[in-house]
Amino acid sequence: MPIDxxxxxxxxxxxxxxxxxxxxxxxxxxxxxxxxxHLPGLEQEIARYxxxxxxxxxxxxxxxxxxxxxxxxxxxxxNHSGLxxxxxxxxxxxKLLSDKGYRIAQYDPFFHNRPALLEESYDYIVCCEVxxxxxxxxxxxxxxxxxxxxxxxLYCMTDLYHSWIKLRDWYYIKDPTHxxxxxxxxLEWVRRNHGFSSCRIRDRLIVLLNP
Numbered sequence: 001m002p003i004d005x006x007x008x009x010x011x012x013x014x015x016x017x018x019x020x021x022x023x024x025x026x027x028x029x030x031x032x033x034x035x036x037x038h039l040p041g042l043e044q045e046i047a048r049y050x051x052x053x054x055x056x057x058x059x060x061x062x063x064x065x066x067x068x069x070x071x072x073x074x075x076x077x078x079n080h081s082g083l084x085x086x087x088x089x090x091x092x093x094x095k096l097l098s099d100k101g102y103r104i105a106q107y108d109p110f111f112h113n114r115p116a117l118l119e120e121s122y123d124y125i126v127c128c129e130v131x132x133x134x135x136x137x138x139x140x141x142x143x144x145x146x147x148x149x150x151x152x153x154l155y156c157m158t159d160l161y162h163s164w165i166k167l168r169d170w171y172y173i174k175d176p177t178h179x180x181x182x183x184x185x186x187l188e189w190v191r192r193n194h195g196f197s198s199c200r201i202r203d204r205l206i207v208l209l210n211p
Contacts, residue, residue: 009033009180010137011189020168023181029189031137032161032181039135040176046110048177054090061092067205068126068155069096075153078102080123083147086130087112093126121149127156132178141194148210154196156206160184 008015008026015024015033022038025031040048054061072082082104084094089111094104104126106112125144134140144154159172161181172178187206191199196208 004035006035009135010141010186011193012138018167021173023167023173026186030183030185031189032167032183034173034176034179038176039179045177048175049088049110054088054092056090056092056095058092061090062096065093065096065128065157067203068093068128068157071155071205071207072097072102072124072126073100076102076124081105081120083107083117083122083125085125085127085144085147086133088130093128118143118147120147122147122152123149124153124155127154129157131156131182132158132172132180134180137180137190141190145194145196145210150210152210154208154210156208157204158182158206159204160187160201 004015004017004024006015006024007013008029008031010031011026011029013026013028015026018025018032022034023032024035026033076082078101082097082102084091084104084106087094087106087108091106094106097104105117107114107117125147127144131137148154161167161170161183167173172181184201187199187201190196191208195211197211198209200207
């Protein structure tokens with residue numbers, strides 16, 4: 001695969017083009033990033049998100065986010081503070097946790113733009129179908145790490161790429177706002193280089209622990 005001089009937005013190393021796609025594979029962190037020439041414009045990005053009119057009362061939507069809700073309820077009590085980072089147009093995780101008495105704030109640069117929330121700290125942060133939208137994942141993970149209290153947890157959900165998947169045909173890259181795709185090795189790189197003490201992966205659910 002030919003090497004391109006565009007740096008990986010996570011680790012700043014070089015990547016190689018994946019044939020038949022708009023993505024490069026980073027040689028260092030093994031992340032897959034959409035070349036800057038193929039990134040959606042801001043208006044296109046917002047319009048795409050606005051099509052996600054997810055009903056927080058939809059049982060199918062609730063079932064989809066259930067792994068994060070169960071994990072938070074297992075690890076924390078309603079007395080702990082949480083942040084729904086990238087809550088989007090239908091913050092179903094916040095709704096389900098609030099129904100259980102949990103205190104969780106919503107932040108989203110487009111739909112819940114409350115910068116003051118980024119000056120506080122939290123026992124846990126949830127990012128459901130968010131990290132694949134990070135144009136600058138290195139910067140975003142530094143922010144998320146800073147927002148966590150000691151022993152805090154970052155819960156993410158995303159679809160991971162594996163070597164047996166034919167990338168050019170994979171449904172997940174058909175969404176133009178999915179600009180950074182992770183492999184398990186990429187998440188281990190995040191853990192190691194952003195100072196998390198552990199990274200646990202179970203299907204789509206990823207849990208990063210702050211020391």
